[in-house]
Amino acid sequence: MPPLMLFDLDNTLVDRNRAFRSWALAFLSQRSLPPADLDWLVTLDCGGYLDRQILMHAACERYGLGDCVEVLLKEYRQTLTGLIELPASHRAALADARAAGWTIGIVSNGATAHQLAKIERTGLADLVDGWVISEEAGYAKPDPRIFRLAARRCGAAGTPDWSADAWMVGDHAPADIVGARVCGLRSVWLDHGRPWPETDYYPTLTAGTLPDAVRLILAATGALVPPRTPGTGQHPAPPYAPLRAPNASEHCFSVNFAGVQRGCTNATSGHRH
Structure with missing residues (x-):
């Protein structure tokens, strides 16, 4: 798979x-x-x-x-x-991931109509295999169920160990990185120039931009992106490149659940609007 x-x-x-x-x-x-x-x-x-x-x-x-x-x-x-716009560099990064044989999905906390409108307007609906939005799902990141639902909708949860070959990329530590950790996924945190804010848990990798995150994942897993076909900007379909086993440093941290929702309390709901 x-x-x-x-x-x-x-x-x-x-x-x-x-x-x-x-x-x-x-x-x-x-x-x-x-x-x-x-x-x-x-x-x-x-x-x-x-x-x-x-x-x-x-x-x-x-x-x-x-x-x-x-x-x-x-x-x-x-x-x-x-x-809302999808930058051309992000579109190209998703194409690179697809060309390397990856299944692609979106996991978003927020109102269904609002988030779905963004997905459709930007053309993301045609670039990914599936998505899940917290309002329609009934649970939100970091709940592991929303990640499992996303995997099922993408057709990538056919085996009990599906999470061993899965990564989560996001910018919000309490939702994206904690969620990945408790679901058994590896993760890339987009720092946007910020220092890592937590001491109880860490991402597998950190990147400044989404294209950098995709490149890091492809490099870490040994995936090769074939060159684009001249004149088309498209990649030929590659064979599936299997993931390497994670090294010890990638799973050497623990999660303090008492502090997991620090960034999503009081006036902040954990959902973007």
């Missing part, structure tokens, strides 16, 4: 924070509000983890807006989805 590469959606496959900044600039400009308040909105956003109702209520209170919060929320969701 081909190996499995699972990806988080927001700030992993797509740059959700960049889209939010674009929305925030338009929000301020359309209402003749101070452009310098962009930093206030970005801080309040909490990388998408603050509930949108709270964000809109705070904005209405700060600026004395008479807009209905529900109207603002509808406008926000429609506008943000339209601003």
Whole structure:
């Protein structure tokens, strides 16, 4: 069975924070509000983890807006989805993984309609084998069940040891890296220039960008990417390249479950919006 590469959606496959900044600039400009308040909105956003109702209520209170919060929320969701893009380098990285014989899936925490709209708008629906979104699944990362469901939907959970040939790539430690660990997957954390925030658990590998993460996984597993066919930009279909056995350093850490959800408590739900 081909190996499995699972990806988080927001700030992993797509740059959700960049889209939010674009929305925030338009929000301020359309209402003749101070452009310098962009930093206030970005801080309040909490990388998408603050509930949108709270964000809109705070904005209405700060600026004395008479807009209905529900109207603002509808406008926000429609506008943000339209601003989400899949970078060409990410599209090429997924093509490289596919060319090396990997099955590809998405595991996302969030509202089904909102996340599915991003997957469809960016063309990701045609680039992956399957996806799962926490709202429709009924459980969210780091729950191992959402990873197993993703594997089944990708057709990659046909054997009891499917996780031995699976990796998870994501930017949020409590959801993506903990989830991979408790499900028996290897992982790549996208640091986006940040230091690793935890002491109780660690990712298998760390990368600065999604293309770097894919390259690291392919290199670590001995997978070879065939050259693209001249004039087409496409790869010929390769034979399946089996994974090497993980070395001791990849599984030498333990998880302190008492601290696992530190980054997803109080105002932050663990779901991006």
